[in-house]
Structures are given as C-alpha cells and as structure tokens.
Amino acid sequence: MSKTVIAKYSINGEEFEIFVDSDMAYEYITGKRKDPLSVIQTEEIFKNANKGERQTQEKLKKVFNTTDVLQIADIILKKGEVPITTEQRHKLVEEKRKQIINIIAVNSIDPRTNAPHTPTRIENALEQAKIVVDPFKNANEQVEAIIKKINMILPLKFATAHVEVQIPASYANRCYGALKQYGLKSEEWQNNGSLKATLEFPAGLKQEFFDKINGLTKGEAQINVS
DSSP, rough: TEEEEEEEEEEEEEEEEEEEEEHHHHHHTSSOOOGGGGGGSSOOOETTTTEEEEEOHHHHHHHHHHOHHHHHHHHHHHSSSSOHHHHHHHHHHHHHHHHHHHHHHHEETTTTTTTTHHHHHHHHHHHHOOOOOOOOHHHHHHHHHHHHHHHSSSOOOOOEEEEEOOOOEHHHHHHHHHHHHHHHEEEEETTSSOOEEEEEEEEGGHHHHHHHHHHHHOOOOOEEEE
16 A cells, blocks of 8 residues: 555546556556556545545546546546656656657648648647646647647648547446547437537547447447448
C-alpha cells in the first residue's frame, strides 16, 4: 500500500477520486495495462478519498451515465489527474507528443503544395510555438487547439470526417467515454436507452474509430459517414 495514491477527476464543480497503485496506474494510462481492476485499491468512488467520503450514486449516474466502478475508474485514469513521478511524467509527455505529431502528419497537408508535412517539420513547429502537451489528456482532444497555435508557423489543411453513430442500449454507457475522445459534437439518449451521437474528427482516424466502436459493441453499432 506504500505506492497508493489518489487519482482525481473534476467536472462541473464535482470531485471524483479513487485509490490506485501509482506504478500500475502509469502502466494503465500508457496502455501497458488493460484491466482497471488491477489498478484500483478499493472498488469505491469517493468525493473526498482522504476523508473517506463516497460520491453518491446519483452524481455518478449524472456525470458518467453509469454507476459501474470499473467504467468510471477507466475515465478517471484516462481523463483525470494521476500523481506520477517526474520521470514518468516526462516519458508520458513525450509519448503523447509523438502521438499528436503522428495524428497531424497522417491527417494534414500543406495547402500551398497539397503535399504532406514531415513529422520533423511538425515537431519543429511545436517547439517554435512552445506547445505544452497535457500528459493526461487524450491526444485527439489536444490536436485542434495545437493546430490553431502552429498554423501561422506551419500552414495545415485537414480533411474532416462527419460521423453519425447509433449505439444499442446494452453498449451505450460502455462507449460513451470513447465517443468523447473522438470529437463528440452532440448526443441524444433514446427512450430505450440507446445513444445517437454525431462526431467530427480528422478523416485519417476513421478506421481507428470504426475498429474501436465495433469492438466495444461487437459490431452492433450503426455508423454513417458523410
């Protein structure tokens, strides 16, 4: 228990905290560990972990659309703040930086020549613009803001995919976190518990998105691209 730390997620003035093993949490947020159950120290979601104050089921349902501890822990670990060492933070920033550079390189062109930009050119632009990469925020979610900052240094043009997806009720809560990672623009929860959503993201991420959602829904999601 000496490596136990508190991972925190804050939204709309509400706090959600879990006890986790710091080393295993780092492995989880870097993709080396897949099971959140192996990371959390207790299957409880707290409002204030130090005081032992548990969050209410109503708040969990309102914010996460589920009360399932493992689904919520997954979101807290991936989108919240996890205490890590300076060395771990540096490695995580570098990994996230490489992901962002790859996304931009794969999905953009130079509008002046219609030719792709090299990763080295993109990396130099990030350095010139003094871009600060958030180690805990999904790379896809950071790309749009970064592009705006480097566009004066390195002109970029993106092809955008406009996607409508219908998630069956039995998979809706499980997919919600993934949808938010891919540029969720609107959501409409149906009376039968299913979820209809619209998304926009770089066109080069289409196959990755299809694979992710089809995997989570066992191929039962309806996806339309325009």
